Amino acid sequence: MRRAIALAARGLGHTRPNPVVGCVVLDAAGQVVGEGWHQRAGGPHAEVHALRAAGDRARGGTALVTLEPCxxxxxxxPCAQALIEAGVARVVYAVPDPNPQATGGAATLSGAGVAVTGGLLAAEAAEVNEAWLTSVRTGRPFVLWKYAATLDGRSAAADGTSRWITSPEARADVHRLRARADAVVVGSGTARQDDPHLAVRHPTHEGEPAQPLRVVVDTHATAVRPGARVLDDAAPTLVAVSHQADARHLDGLAEVVRLPAAPHGPGLDVTALLAALYARDVRSVLLEGGPRLAGAFIAAGAVDKVVGYLAPALLGAGPAALADAGITTIGQALRLGVTDVARIGPDLRMTALPQRPNHPATSQES
Known part of the structure; x- marks a missing residue:
């Protein structure tokens, strides 16, 4: 099953709006005879790839799958039917399929006389598929907020300069996160200050990286102008603006989506933005900046995971990594549960999950 989970990870960033799935087929003697993973939406599922590799040797054997066969x-x-037709005697899956349109594969297999076992390494398999699982359960994309800061929490110096707070190793690791996301989102401040490119520039161990949808939240349509790096042809770009904004200068350069104002405070409605992205088959979002936009996402309860890169440096002044998030007293602090701390070059990478009741990112493994 761990091999199947590793295979599933190869599909990250390539399968939207589908989950990532890996499959290993053993023959009747317990030897590996086929492997596969879901490589792209509309293409064969993991089980089909593995069964094709196994051929007749799958008959009487076992299929191990990271997600309940559809x-x-x-x-x-349906993959359940493909497994039955291949003559597989036993199916072991890690995570039950929460999608009401696809669930029921285990029952179909059992009804056909196939021995079925669920739950093997469920937590590990769910972690690889956390974005898709969260999106199914919430009806919106999974959101990972990534930020870089000094040890005193500054995202830039007092004069606004921020290149580079973290090391080349940490920046390369961010490209790994981008390659796994369906969309990368920044705000107008970041677009205006940094003129970011937002495309993936580094290969990953999963293979040739997929390019995420580049999204700029530009309420008044003043930050993204013709010639901006985010408007090149490296990846598709969407600019979110208000209903009143004049965005004619973006005609033919980017997709423009008009959104309502935030119910509280300035900017656009985060919930409406996520709904617009979900309608475009986006199931995972990497929120990269800046502090005000991150604060709006946290205030909306729309951050599912946090990855912070902390540089061993001090600035003493300058913008904080997080702006107003609707928190006014210590009792309202959004507490995080740390799941990983790693050294990335000279920097520290901390991964944490918001500790909210029934939070999808923390409850999916229970």
């Missing part, structure tokens, strides 16, 4: 016909046929 039970519906979409752009591809």
């Amino acid at each position: 039970n519906h016909t979409g752009r591809t046929g």
Whole structure:
């Protein structure tokens, strides 16, 4: 199953709006005879790739799958039926499928006489598929907020300069996160100050990186102008503006989506933004900046995971990594549960999950 989980990870960033899935097929003697993973939406599922590799050797054998085999016909046929037709005697899966359109594969397999076991390494498999699982359960994209800061919490110096707070190793690691995301989101301040490119520039161990949708939240349509790096042809770009904004200068350069104002405070409605992205098959968002936009996402309860890169440096002044998030007293602090701390070059990378009741990112493994 751990091999199947590693195979599933190869699909990260390539399968939207589908989950990532890995499969290993053993013959009747317990030898590996086929492997596969879901490589792209609309293409064969992991089980089909593995069964094709196994051929007749799958008959009487075992299939280990990271997600309960699907039970519906979409752009591809039901994997439960493919396993039955291949003559597999046993199926072991890690995570039950929460998608009401696809669930029921285990019951179909059992009804056909296949021995079925669920829950093997469920937590590990759920972690790889956390974005898709969260999106199914919440009806919006999974949001990972990434930030870089000095040890005293500054995201830039007093004069606004921020290149580079963290090391080349940490910046390369960010490209790994980008390659796994369906969309990368920044605000108008970041667009105006940094003129970011937001495309993936570094290869990953999962193979050739997919390019995420580049999203700029530019309420008044003043930050993204013709010639901006985010408007090149390296990846598609969407600019979110208000209903009143004059965005004619973006015609033919980017997709423009108009959103309502935030219910509290300045800017656009975060919930509406996520709904617009979900409608475009985005299931995972990497929120990269800046402090005000991150504060708006946290105030909306829309951050599912935090990855902070902390540089061993002090500035003493300058903008903080997080601006107003609607928190006014210590009792309202959003507490985080740290899941990983790693050294990335000279920097520290801390990964944490918000500790909210029934939070999808913390409850999916229970």
